[in-house]
Amino acid sequence: xxxxxxxxxxxxxxxxxxxxxxxxxxxxxxxxxxxxxxxxxxxxxxxxxxxxxxxxxxxxxxxxxxxxxxxxxxxxxxxxxxxxxxxxxxxxxxxxxxxxxxxxxxxxxxxxxxxxxxxxxxxxxxxxxxxxxxxxxxxxxxxxxxxxxxxxxxxxxxxxxxxxxxxxxxxxxxxxxxxxxxxxxxxxxxxxxxxxxxxxxxxxxxxxxxxxxxxxxxxxxxxxxxxxxxxxxxxxxxxxxxxxxxxxxxxxxxxxxxxxxxxxxxxxxxxxxxxxxxxxxxxxxxxxxxxxxxxxxxxxxxxxxxxxxxxxxxxxxxxxxxxxxxxxxxxxxxxxxxxxxxxxxxxxxxxxxxxxxxxxxxxxxxxxxxxxxxxxxxxxxxxxxxxxxxxxxxxxxxxxxxxxxxxxxxxxxxxxxxxxxxxxxxxxxxxxxxxxxxxxxxxxxxxxxxxxxxxxxxxxxxxxxxxxxxxxx
Numbered sequence: 001x002x003x004x005x006x007x008x009x010x011x012x013x014x015x016x017x018x019x020x021x022x023x024x025x026x027x028x029x030x031x032x033x034x035x036x037x038x039x040x041x042x043x044x045x046x047x048x049x050x051x052x053x054x055x056x057x058x059x060x061x062x063x064x065x066x067x068x069x070x071x072x073x074x075x076x077x078x079x080x081x082x083x084x085x086x087x088x089x090x091x092x093x094x095x096x097x098x099x100x101x102x103x104x105x106x107x108x109x110x111x112x113x114x115x116x117x118x119x120x121x122x123x124x125x126x127x128x129x130x131x132x133x134x135x136x137x138x139x140x141x142x143x144x145x146x147x148x149x150x151x152x153x154x155x156x157x158x159x160x161x162x163x164x165x166x167x168x169x170x171x172x173x174x175x176x177x178x179x180x181x182x183x184x185x186x187x188x189x190x191x192x193x194x195x196x197x198x199x200x201x202x203x204x205x206x207x208x209x210x211x212x213x214x215x216x217x218x219x220x221x222x223x224x225x226x227x228x229x230x231x232x233x234x235x236x237x238x239x240x241x242x243x244x245x246x247x248x249x250x251x252x253x254x255x256x257x258x259x260x261x262x263x264x265x266x267x268x269x270x271x272x273x274x275x276x277x278x279x280x281x282x283x284x285x286x287x288x289x290x291x292x293x294x295x296x297x298x299x300x301x302x303x304x305x306x307x308x309x310x311x312x313x314x315x316x317x318x319x320x321x322x323x324x325x326x327x328x329x330x331x332x333x334x335x336x337x338x339x340x341x342x343x344x345x346x347x348x349x350x351x352x353x354x355x356x357x358x359x360x361x362x363x364x365x366x367x368x369x370x371x372x373x374x375x376x377x378x379x380x381x382x383x384x385x386x387x388x389x390x391x392x393x394x395x396x397x398x399x400x401x402x403x404x405x406x407x408x409x410x411x412x413x414x415x416x417x418x419x420x421x422x423x424x425x426x427x428x429x430x431x432x433x434x435x436x437x438x439x440x441x442x443x444x445x446x447x448x449x450x451x452x453x454x455x456x457x458x459x460x461x462x463x464x465x466x467x468x469x470x471x472x473x
Contacts, residue, residue, distance in 0.1 A: 029076050033083050040087045045094040045106045046453045048461075051429030052098050053091040061089060096453040097431035097461065105451025107288040109351040110344040114290055117344075123337045124157075125330025126316055127323060133340035134327055140342040140349070145297055148279055154305055155297040156333050157341045162202035164280035164296040167334070169193065169206045171278065171298065174308040181308065185211045192240045193217045196228040198439075225385060226439075286364060286390065286450055287357055289345040305332035364390045364449045371447065371459045378463060384441065390449045395442075396421065396466050398473035415442035417473060424469040431465060 009016045044050050056064065065085055074082075092098060094106035122130045124137065141155040158164055174180060177188060191212050195203045197219040207217045218240065221232040278298045283289035298304060310331040317328050330338065349357065368390045375381040375394050380402060384393035398417055404410045418435035425431050434446045447462065 025076065029079065032076075032080055036080065036083050036087070040084065041092075041094070042106070042108075042111070045092075046096055048096055048458070050092065050095065052095045052432050053426065053429055054089055055427045055429065056089055064089065091432065094451070094453070096451060096455065096458050098451070099447050099449070099462065100432040100434045102285045102448055103288075103291060103450060104448070105288050105453050107290065107348050109348040110288060110290040110293075113344040113347040117340050122340050124340045125328065125333070125336060125338060127325075127327035128321070130340065133343055134329060136346045137329070137340070137342035138327075140346050141295065141297065143349075144281060144295060148297060150297075150299050152301040153297055153299050154301055154303070154332075155295050156305055156329070157293070157295045157338070158333065158335070159292050159339075160294050161200070161280050161282045162205065163334075164282075164294055165200065165202045166206040166209060167296045168278040168280065168298075169203075169212075170210055171304060171308055173210070173212075175300075175304060178307070189244075190216060194220060194233060194236055194240075196220050196222055196226075198222050198226045198228075225388075283345045286361055287345070287348070288360070288450070288452070289341075289348055292339070293341045293344050295342070303332075308332075309334055360452050363452065364454075367449045367454060367456070367459060368392050368447075370456060371449070371462070374459060374463060378467075380467070381463065384444050392447045392449075393444050394447070395444045396470060398470045400473060411442050417470065418443040418445055420473060421466060421469050425465065428469070431462060433462065433466075 007017070065082070091100075093101075093104055096105075098104050117133075122133055124130045124133050127134050137157060141153075141157075145153040145155065156167070158167065173191065180188060193203065193207055193212055193216060195217060199219075204214050204217055206212075207214050218236045220228045220236055222228055277300065278296060280294070280296055282294045284291045284293035312331065313336075316336075317325070317331050319325055321328075330336065352360075368387060371392050372383065372387060375383055375392070380397045380399070382395045382397060384395065387393070395414060396417060397414060401410060401413055401417075404413070415437070422433065422435055425433065434448070435443050436446065437443050445466075
């Protein structure tokens with residue numbers, strides 16, 4: 001090595017001349033890995049003959065993947081094979097028959113945006129290190145605020161909807177009691193959070209993380225469609241007042257939507273108590289911007305986010321820079337390093353336009369309505385309730401249970417049906433469909449239409465496949 005390096009400079013036995021990486025070999029690996037991604041992921045994304053997943057038990061998969069890290073690196077051929085294995089045994093969320101979650105499908109423009117940002121590896125906190133992506137985020141947030149209907153506002157992209165909920169809760173507390181930033185919780189009275197009993201579980205997590213305490217989350221009863229009952233909210237507010245607690249009311253419109261059933265709380269039904277000061281918007285779900293892509297938007301335009309979260313780090317946010325430092329937006333985030341997630345949404349929006357995004361949503365809702373009507377026609381299928389969104393919740397009653405009387409034994413047996421069907425579809429790899437019990441109701445399927453790759457034929461296949469997998473139950 002020393003002979004190859006003329007005038008080699010050593011420090012502690014380490015040669016400092018030239019780069020340590022073999023750029024040519026690295027470029028070749030990237031080229032070959034991208035070819036695998038193109039062939040095995042992108043080109044097969046809408047191929048229904050492919051498996052949604054190739055199921056393996058955890059211990060078996062550990063052996064297949066060879067997860068052990070060693071002192072010496074592996075060859076490029078071994079690494080490329082690992083890439084193939086990872087793709088082969090991962091769940092194909094872009095598959096038209098992946099119905100398991102509130103995200104699915106592949107958007108090619110968003111994907112290219114992710115390739116670009118992964119290659120550039122930016123961090124969005126100051127204009128000097130991320131000029132393009134900060135301007136993109138500003139433009140996207142402005143447009144999102146316009147769609148909500150606010151005349152002004154502010155916002156920040158963050159790692160997920162759960163974090164958006166935490167942001168919103170903390171902002172509400174800060175706005176009510178700004179001294180908490182310096183003095184902490186010790187000087188505050190007990191705080192109470194009001195939210196629907198059908199809300200996302202992140203509300204309990206946020207209450208725990210922020211020191212409010214899960215016992216101080218007052219869950220408001222809901223009606224048969226999972227919507228918060230305004231009169232029950234009023235009862236809980238009165239209860240908290242009698243207990244001499246300080247109130248932080250957090251029942252904004254976005255939290256009024258039951259997570260499982262996805263019915264919508266009409267905002268005017270809770271306007272007596274509060275109005276929405278913030279909105280959590282996740283474009284990585286129905287709009288397919290790619291995980292993760294989430295924004296918290298706030299109606300307040302007085303710099304509330306920055307006031308709440310700013311730490312004024314002198315090594316990042318110097319005030320004597322040669323450009324307008326108002327573009328250094330990192331001080332209104334709880335993160336330091338932050339991904340340019342808005343870019344995925346921006347490039348996709350630029351490619352499809354607002355009309356194209358609207359078409360995706362309309363098609364998903366139309367497919368959900370089609371599935372509902374097909375469920376009503378088929379023996380053995382029973383809707384949980386009429387959906388208001390793209391979530392279709394239903395039971396499948398196998399032949400052996402169809403003549404049983406409605407009673408505890410019937411529901412106990414029906415409770416076991418969905419898990420068995422789910423196991424069979426996973427091991428077969430034909431599709432993925434979620435199930436769960438809910439509010440005293442036994443296990444039912446929750447089908448979610450998201451992907452633009454989904455067609456009427458996939459809706460028919462879903463019902464046919466359930467019947468096939470359950471024919472002996």
